[in-house]
Structures are given as C-alpha cells and as structure tokens.
Amino acid sequence: MANGQNRADVKPGLEVNVILKKDQRTGVKTKGIVKDLLTNSARHPHGIKVRLEDGQVGRVCEILSSDRLV
Template sequence: MKDGRKREDIAIGDLVDVVKKQHQRSGELTQGLVKRILTKAPFHPHGIKVMLDTNEVGRVKEIIDEDF
C-alpha cells in the first residue's frame, strides 16, 4: 500500500482515498477514482492533489491496491 506523496505512484483510474480541503482538520477520507492529477510537482509532503471522477478535489492519503 502506497501513500499519495509521489506523483509517479498515481495514475488516472486509480482507486484512492483523499482528504478534501474542508476535511483536513477531521481527516475524513473520501474514496474515488482519479480523473485528473492536479499537482505538477513530483512530490508533495501532504499528498498529491487530484480530481476524482465525481469532480471532488483532494490530496491523496492512500492508494488502494485493487488486488486485495
């Protein structure tokens, strides 16, 4: 299981847990499929920012391994 701080680990269509801006304090996670990768940098300490297929935006906290 990978965290979402390296851009190279994230691909379009990946199933991920993200924390949206309004949930940063509570740490509430939203699960979805990556539609777009918004962060241009190769690394971000708080997680790469992505847009989910639901058009919600958040920082990736965990990349879910779909092999389980």
C-alpha cells in the same frame, strides 16, 4: 499501500482515498477514482492533489488499488 506523496505512483483510473479541503481538520477520508492530477511537482508532503471522477478535489492519502485502469 502507497501513501500518495509521489506523483509517479498516482495515475488516472486508480482507486484512492483522498482528504478533501473541508476535511483537512478532521482527517475524514473520501474514496474515489482519480480523473486528473492537479499537482505538477514530483512529490508533495501532504499528498498529490487530484480531481476524482465525481468532480471532488483532494489530496491522496492512500492508494487503494493499482490494478484498475480506465
């Protein structure tokens, strides 16, 4: 499993775990499908920021599957 810190590893359609802004203190993970990448830099130490298909925004902490493409 990749950790989501490299932008090249994160693509729309991937199933990922993200940590939402409201959950940063607790580290609660939210599972979803990537819709948009919001981080422009090639790498981010806290994870690439993405918008999920349900509209939630968070930083990728785990990439769960790389085989599902939209």
